[in-house]
Amino acid sequence: MAGRGADGHPHGADRLCEAGDRVYSRAVRRGRVSRRDAEPVPCLLELALLHPDPDDMDWLVPTSPQEVMTRLLREVHDEVSASQRRVDSAVAAFEWYAGLGRRAQPAQAAAEGSAxxxxxxxxxxxxxxxxxxxxxxxxxxxxxxxxxxxxxxxxxxxxxxxxxxxxxxxxxxxxxxxxxxxxxxxxxxxxxxxxxxxxxxxxxxxxxxxxxxxxxxxxxxxxxxxxxxxxxxxxxxxxxxxxxxxxxxxxxLTAPLPDTGIEGISHRERSIAALLAEGHQDAVIAERLGISVRTCRAHIARLSETLGAASRTQLGVRIAQAGLDGPPRPAPFSAGPPAGRGLPGRDSPGAR
The missing domain is CATH 3.30.870.10 (Endonuclease Chain A)
Known part of the structure; x- marks a missing residue:
């Protein structure tokens, strides 16, 4: 949902410009806005946040915040790494549109509240x-x-x-x-x-x-x-x-992790190498892999020793030379007996 034709409004629906924010908010509160008032913000039409009123073409009606949120989520990248980055952005946009939805007409707010x-x-x-x-x-x-x-x-x-x-x-x-x-x-x-x-x-x-x-x-x-x-x-x-x-x-869970194919480098060290190649800091890598920063740094030290790197800069070069700068392809596995799975009790979305 990115605006392409408006030179002054190069953004998407998840980060409206100040002028677009004002016009769209007014349209949601009042139910429509005049076409003249929307002329300075063509991004709202390009992003389909406003569309012509079929009963009066001089007026534009807003797309509901709920529908906008649905579009945003549908456009999250399918790839795993991109999905994580986009979900964070979509949650922030959710909060903004949810605030608009609470100020909309009671019937619309009730419908959104159930969803x-x-x-x-x-x-x-x-x-x-x-x-x-x-x-x-x-x-x-x-x-x-x-x-x-x-x-x-x-x-x-x-x-x-x-x-x-x-x-x-x-x-x-x-x-x-x-x-x-x-x-x-x-x-x-x-x-x-x-x-x-x-x-x-x-x-x-x-x-x-x-x-x-x-x-x-x-x-x-x-x-x-x-x-x-x-x-x-x-x-x-x-x-x-x-x-x-x-x-x-x-x-x-019952199957072994795929071998990296490189002697002396573990599966986890390969994962760390790929994230280092993307430019992430130690703390970010540790959080994404579910390990402590201390453990992450110990793996980086062993990775440096294995690849013969004397500095972080040299380590980046050696990672690329060894082909460790991208995620490994998942190895095929046969369907064996199912492993166990637990449902944490208090470990809800609100508790980490």
């Missing part, structure tokens, strides 16, 4: 999650970023997971590769048995929980003290598609 609900505070998030868990009858899909799962979190979620299994609900969970090293998680998944399945990736998108492909929960701010409950079919379908594409790239 997108902002949950403020961990208590409200947990209550909504409990309601969705109780109503679930078929499937739960989750993405759990971060590193090793804490045993007390897994223990808190065990009763819910057992109740879901008792109702015949199938569960699939995506973790980072680091989670493989958590004995609590391995024991938890073994206890859950064949009702659940888990896979891992180098890095995943932010937390996501989908129930029966009808309701989804995602974080709504940086500290995860707020969450969005999504029931709009297009949004939920989009998020389910993101999950399925990540799932196809992931490695079953």
């Amino acid at each position: 997108i609900r902002v949950l403020d505070g961990l208590a409200r998030i947990q209550t909504a999650m409990d309601e969705a868990t109780e109503a679930c009858t078929t499937e739960v899909l989750t993405v759990q970023p971060g590193g090793i799962r804490r045993e007390h979190e897994l223990a808190e979620g065990l009763p819910r997971a057992l109740a879901l299994r008792g109702r015949g609900v199938r569960m699939r969970d995506l973790y980072t590769h680091v989670a493989r090293h958590g004995q609590g998680l391995l024991g938890y998944l073994e206890l859950m048995g064949d009702a659940v399945e888990a896979r891992t990736l180098d890095e995943v998108v932010d937390r996501l929980i989908l129930f029966d492909r009808t309701v989804a929960f995602i974080p709504a701010n940086a500290d995860c003290s707020m969450a969005l409950e999504l029931r709009h079919p297009a949004l939920v379908s989009y998020l389910a598609t993101v999950f399925e594409r990540l799932w196809r790239l992931a490695v079953p």
Whole structure:
């Protein structure tokens, strides 16, 4: 949704210019705006935020904030690395459009409220999650970023997971590769048995929980003290598609990680090398891979030693020479017996 024809307005719907902000906000509040008032901001027409009123062509009516949000999410890149960057941007745009939606007509606000609900505070998030868990009858899909799962979190979620299994609900969970090293998680998944399945990736998108492909929960701010409950079919379908594409790239928990093909370099060190080549700092790399900064730096030191690099600049050159400056292609794997999968209890979108 990027404006292309207006020289003075080179932006998309996720970051309106000041003039566009004023005109679009006025149109949402009043229900329409005159074509003359919109002439200084052709970006609104190019972005389809305004369109002609069929009853009076001298007036323009706004596209609803809900529809704009749906478009933004649909345009998130399909690739995993690009998806993570765009989801962060889309969440910020969500908050802006949600604020406009609350000032719109009562009927429109009520319709949007049923499709997108902002949950403020961990208590409200947990209550909504409990309601969705109780109503679930078929499937739960989750993405759990971060590193090793804490045993007390897994223990808190065990009763819910057992109740879901008792109702015949199938569960699939995506973790980072680091989670493989958590004995609590391995024991938890073994206890859950064949009702659940888990896979891992180098890095995943932010937390996501989908129930029966009808309701989804995602974080709504940086500290995860707020969450969005999504029931709009297009949004939920989009998020389910993101999950399925990540799932196809992931490695079953019971399968070994693919070999890097380079002697002395581990799978994790290859992942770190690719992120270093993209220009990321140690702290960012550690967060994305679910490891501590100290562990990340230890891997970088071993990578430098293996490649014979005496400095960070030289390391970048050696990474490129060794072909480590891009993500490894996922190795094919056979479908073996399903691994376990756990549903963290208090580990909602609002708690990391």
